[in-house]
Amino acid sequence: MEINVAVAFIVGLFLSLTALLWYDNGKVKPVLNPTQWQQFRLMEKQQLSPNTALYRFKLPRAKSILGLPIGQHISIQADINGKNVMRSYTPTSSDDDHGFFDLVVKSYEQGNVSKYIGAMKVGDQISVKGPKGQMRYTPGLVRHIGMIAGGTGLTPCLQIVRAALKNPADKTQIDFIYANVKEEDILLKDELDELAAKHKDQFRVHYFLNEPPAKWNGGTGFVTKEAIQENLPKPADDIKILMCGPPPMINAMKKHLDELGYQAPRTVSKLEDQVFCF
Numbered sequence: 001m002e003i004n005v006a007v008a009f010i011v012g013l014f015l016s017l018t019a020l021l022w023y024d025n026g027k028v029k030p031v032l033n034p035t036q037w038q039q040f041r042l043m044e045k046q047q048l049s050p051n052t053a054l055y056r057f058k059l060p061r062a063k064s065i066l067g068l069p070i071g072q073h074i075s076i077q078a079d080i081n082g083k084n085v086m087r088s089y090t091p092t093s094s095d096d097d098h099g100f101f102d103l104v105v106k107s108y109e110q111g112n113v114s115k116y117i118g119a120m121k122v123g124d125q126i127s128v129k130g131p132k133g134q135m136r137y138t139p140g141l142v143r144h145i146g147m148i149a150g151g152t153g154l155t156p157c158l159q160i161v162r163a164a165l166k167n168p169a170d171k172t173q174i175d176f177i178y179a180n181v182k183e184e185d186i187l188l189k190d191e192l193d194e195l196a197a198k199h200k201d202q203f204r205v206h207y208f209l210n211e212p213p214a215k216w217n218g219g220t221g222f223v224t225k226e227a228i229q230e231n232l233p234k235p236a237d238d239i240k241i242l243m244c245g246p247p248p249m250i251n252a253m254k255k256h257l258d259e260l261g262y263q264a265p266r267t268v269s270k271l272e273d274q275v276f277c278f
Contacts, residue, residue, distance in 0.1 A: 028098065030067020031059055037077060037127045042120050043100065048187055052106040052152065054092070055117060057126065058099065065095040070163045071135030071156065073278075077127040078116040087113040088132070090156040090278070092188075094163060104187060106152045134270050135242075135278065137163060139170035142240045146232030147176040148223060148253050150245030154178060154187050156278045157242060165199050172202070175232050179208040179223050179249065183216070206231045223249075225256040235261045235274070244278040 031038065044056040059066065068074065073090040093102040107118025117126070137160045145164075147157045157176060164170045180186050192205045208219035208227065219227060233239040241262060243250055254275070258264055263274040270276075 029061065029064050030095070031064050032067040032074070032128070032130050034130060034132065037129050039125045040101075040128055041125050042122050045120070045122060048104065049106075049184055051108075051118075052104065052185075052187060053118070055103045055105060055120070056100050057103070057128075059101065062099045065098055066091060066093070066101040067095065068101075068131045070094065070137040070159055072131040072133040073156065074128050074130035075132060076113055076117070077129070078113050080112050080116060085112045085116075090159055092155050092158055092162075094159065096166075104152055104155050133278075134268070135276060136271060139164070139167055140172065142172065143238040144173040144233040144236075144240075145175075146228075146239065146241045147174065148179070148228070148232075148241065148243045148245070149176070150179045150249045151185065152187065153244030153246075153278070156244050158188065158192075160242070161195065161203060165195055165203055173233070174203045176203070176205045177208060177219075177223055177227065177231055178205060179210075179219075179245070181210045183209060183213055204231075223253065223256075225259055228253070228256050229260060235263070239274070241275045242278070243275070250277055 040057040040059065042055055043058040046054040046056075048054055066074075068091060073088045075086050075088055077084055077086050079085075089103050089105065091101045092104050093100065103117070105114055105117045107114045109115070120126070135156070145160070147161075149157045157178075161174055161176065164172045164174060176192075178186065178192070186207060196203055196205050206219060206227075208221070208223050209216060210221060212218070212220050232241065241257060243253055245253075254265060254277075257275055265273055265275040265277055269278075
């Protein structure tokens with residue numbers, strides 16, 4: 001009798017541990033750690049333009065998620081000429097994507113981390129820590145969002161656009177001014193156009209090019225005060241303007257916004273600010 005009880009106990013314990021292990025392995029696990037650097041391996045690289053590519057990095061398990069709140073970013077560290085150099089990047093993927101995360105990176109000849117990432121081959125690893133940042137998008141944060149981005153400044157804006165449009169309960173209106181030099185510099189244009197067509201009552205994208213082709217029906221030249229006035233929401237308590245791009249562009253946009261009566265942004269933007277710079 002005692003032997004049978006012991007056997008039953010051991011079998012029960014084994015089954016319980018097996019079930020616990022199965023449950024643990026099946027759970028969706030965020031992997032980001034704000035205080036610890038972690039290594040992630042490059043599993044795929046897709047060229048988007050001559051100097052910009054989408055890099056897909058593998059997470060530890062198929063069920064893993066990065067664990068990045070919408071609107072926040074990660075730090076990437078690279079050893080360059082014996083020095084640890086860090087830069088911030090916003091993944092274009094979200095926690096709806098399991099087993100990987102995506103970065104869109106433009107590699108500059110004089111860049112440090114961007115050039116390092118551009119030279120990566122499938123199988124190479126990067127060091128990542130996060131999340132970080134003051135923006136944390138939630139559905140209905142404001143009634144209307146205006147966005148201004150240049151080049152790869154697209155990434156934090158696209159992250160928010162995707163999150164808002166995939167949620168049927170989120171009715172936030174979004175107008176996005178996206179500026180580039182040439183048409184071929186426009187990143188993920190097919191996706192942006194598809195989203196705008198599918199959600200035409202909620203999302204509008206306004207392209208601006210410094211060097212437009214002959215048959216171009218978008219905006220031309222730099223983004224002006226008049227372009228902002230025409231395409232983005234007017235100053236109000238229930239709107240936000242989000243900006244990300246090269247410093248000279250952002251400085252010019254701040255001047256335009258100030259002249260149009262928007263609240264002046266802080267040196268370090270906070271979630272509650274009307275004008276938020278990533």
